[in-house]
Amino acid sequence: MVIAGRPVAVRLRARVPALTTRVVARLLSDLPVYAELPHEEIAGDIADIVQHNLRLFADVLEHRRAATDGELAQQRDSAAQRAEEGVPLDAILTAYQVGVAMCWEETAQDAGPGDLPAVLEIMDRVLVLQQQLTSAVSGAYLEARQILDSQEHGGRHALMAALLTGEDLDGFTRRTGLRPAARYLAMTLALAPHPDEAGAGPAQGAASGSGAGAGVAARRKIRRIRTALDRFAGTPALTALDASGGTVLLPVSEPPPWDGPGGLRDLIAEATRAAGVPVTAAAETASPDGVPAAVARNAEIVDLVARTGRAPGLYRLSDVLLEYQLSRPSEALRGLAGLLSPLDAKPELLHTLETYLGHGLDRRAAAAALHVHPNTVDYRIRRIDRLTGLSPARPADLQHLSAALVARRSV
Structure with a gap:
């Protein structure tokens, strides 16, 4: 098929990169939903599918x-992913229509009177492809x-609700026909926000995170977590x-390994890699009967990790035993926290400690972390000793100081 003396398919393939950029720009300018999508999605999945469609047309x-x-x-596959992310179907179909129309314009723009048969055939192919x-x-x-x-709304949702609430599982099975697994890996996850959840899509700048783009970014993050x-x-x-x-509840036949290939870490x-956060x-x-207690403990552990400033990653109770025990309400807890009360008016000393x-x-x-000279750290540690009577240089005092810091975060 030839227009203006040149094979249409060859010409179209040569212009795919530039035409992809133009189609994406048109989607951003004409369709508000696309203008609010995360930049990651526009530059990745959306640009890829546009380019795939152009090559298919050729x-x-x-x-x-x-x-x-x-x-x-x-x-x-792309449509299924957009469905999971909550992108409206009408916006997706309109985007395809825009792309096909621009592809038609690109192929027919140099046509002359003698190219009418080729133009009509191209139009026929366009309509068939649009329908497909x-x-x-x-x-x-x-x-x-x-x-x-x-x-x-189906069985999996009901099963998870039964497990989390401690429902009589024998009765649940008789009523629904659903049988819990022999054991579950109970997990509590805390996810940091993705930059695109701030709503700063390619056409938004630093827009508010209340737009559709923020919602799409959040659903995209969750979908990738679920896939992993x-x-x-x-x-x-x-x-x-x-x-x-x-x-998260994962049915497992045996407790999975913590470390090593294929382990929980x-x-x-x-x-983390999949979600980008x-x-x-x-x-x-x-x-199954122990799921509610395990979930409650996991939630406490994740909260303790956040409050004590630990790095993201995987934790179990043995990793935070001191913090966990000291977070239990008691008179001793307040007493430990009070060991550092002389530093209440000296936040720089508390931060240094x-x-x-x-x-x-x-x-x-x-x-280095405090952006001060090492001698300043030494001076502040001496001041802490004078004010509290406790010094990290003394082993017994070090234990009390560590416990007091944990206690302060728990009271």
Whole structure:
């Protein structure tokens, strides 16, 4: 098929990169939903699918045929992902229409009177491809939404609710026919916000995080977390997640290893990479009857990790035994916290103490973190000793100082 003496498919393929940029720019300018999407999504998935469609159109024209089912697989996958992220179907179909229209304009712009037969054939191919795209995208989108809705309101949701509330599971099984696994890996996740959740999409700048783009970014993050969890378990996980985190129950035959290949640390590392945000997690394997208590402990552990300023990652009770015990209400807790009350009016001393202990009593590392000279750290530690009677240099005092810092965060 030739227009103006040049094969249309060859010309179109040569212009794919530039045309992709123009199509994406048009989507951002004409469709508010796309203007609010995360930059990561626009520069990645959206640009990729636009480029795929342009190359598909060139193949359709070159071989004078309709698109095959296999050639539409990427469009179906993309539609399913957009469904999971909550992008409206009408916006997706409009985007495809815009892309096809611009592709038609690109191929026909140099046509002369003698090219009328080729122009008419191209138009016919355009209409067929548009129909195929609409059918494939709509079908995949609606199927994905149906699956999501059934998961949210179906048996898995009911099973997770029964496990978390401590419902009589024998009665639950008789009533629903659903049988819990022999044991579950109970996890509590805390997810940091993704930069795109601030709503700063490519056409927004530093816009408010209340727009549709922020919601899409949050759902995208959750979807990627769920994918990593499902892959690890080999079966769909039971999850109750929002943008800040939540609870996960993974059916397991045996307690999974904590470290090593395929262990839980690898799972959290993979979830962190997939979501693009720091992930803090606490995990414990429990029988179905023990799930509520395990989830409650995990939530406390994640909260303690956050309050004590520890790095994101995977934790268990043994990692925070001191903090956990000292967080139990008691008169001793208030007494420990009171050991540092002389520093209440000296926040720079309290901050220095926390930093010094946090860096393993390394004065140079603490000084670097505080942006002061090491001698300043030494001076402040001496002042702490004079005010409290406690010095990190004395082993017995060091234990009291560490416990007092934990206690202050717990009262």
